[in-house]
Structure formats: structure tokens, C-alpha cells
Amino acid sequence: MIRLLVALCLLVLTTHAAAAQAGLQGPPPSELxxxxxxxxxxxxxxxxxxxxxxxxxxxxLLVGGVAGGLALGxxxxxxxxxxxxxxKNCFLPAVGGAVLGAAAGGTIGALIGGLxxxxxxxxxxxxxx
Numbered sequence: 001m002i003r004l005l006v007a008l009c010l011l012v013l014t015t016h017a018a019a020a021q022a023g024l025q026g027p028p029p030s031e032l033x034x035x036x037x038x039x040x041x042x043x044x045x046x047x048x049x050x051x052x053x054x055x056x057x058x059x060x061l062l063v064g065g066v067a068g069g070l071a072l073g074x075x076x077x078x079x080x081x082x083x084x085x086x087x088k089n090c091f092l093p094a095v096g097g098a099v100l101g102a103a104a105g106g107t108i109g110a111l112i113g114g115l116x117x118x119x120x121x122x123x124x125x126x127x128x129x
Contacts, residue, residue, distance in 0.1 A: 053117045060113020061106045068105015073098030 076097025080090035 064109015
């Protein structure tokens with residue numbers, strides 16, 4: 001058994017590379033790891049803001065916030081008034097419900113308003129004869 005192991009080790013250590021693999025080379029080293037390498041300069045890095053169209057997200061935020069705040073505030077007052085304790089003050093539940101409703105409605109409204117682009121007025125439209 002030991003003779004077979006020694007013969008196998010000698011065979012592996014003395015074998016030369018196959019002729020088909022002799023001409024192959026590995027990939028070149030990455031330029032990112034070169035000493036002092038810097039990315040290539042880009043002519044216009046700040047053009048992203050010009051390509052994003054204006055949307056109605058602020059309008060959606062306002063409308064959704066007001067509608068959600070009113071709706072959840074009214075629901076909170078209704079649930080508070082239906083409780084068994086008739087002497088309970090319902091101001092804090094109403095304010096809490098209105099704040100939660102405004103946050104949720106405003107978020108949803110802003111997301112929906114962001115789907116609709118604003119139509120820009122043309123600068124070269126003639127205004128008179």
C-alpha cells in the first residue's frame with residue numbers, strides 16, 4: 001500500500017503540464033487593485049437631477065395626509081365614545097388617531113402622487129397677437 005502511495009506521489013510531482021494547456025494564460029489582474037488606480041473621469045457626473053421629471057408627490061402628500069388624518073381621527077373618536085366609560089376624555093385618542101392617519105395617508109398619497117408627472121408650460125408659446 002505504501003509503495004502505491006509513493007508511486008502515485010512521484011507520478012503527480014514529475015508530471016509536466018499538458019501540451020493543450022501550455023499556451024493558456026489566466027485573466028489579467030484587475031485595474032482596481034493597482035497601486036494609485038483611479039476611476040476614469042466622467043464628463044458630466046451631475047446630470048442625474050436633470051433627467052428626473054417633476055411629479056405631484058407633494059400634492060399627494062398633502063391630500064393623503066389631510067384625508068387620512070381626518071378619517072382616522074373620526075374613527076378614533078367613534079371608538080372612544082363607544083366605550084363603557086362615559087366620563088372618558090377622547091381628546092388624546094383623537095389626536096393620536098389623526099397623527100397616525102396623517103402619516104399613513106401622507107405616505108400613500110405621496111407614493112401615488114409620485115406616479116404622475118407634472119406638465120411643464122412651454123417657454124416658447126406666444127401669448128398675444
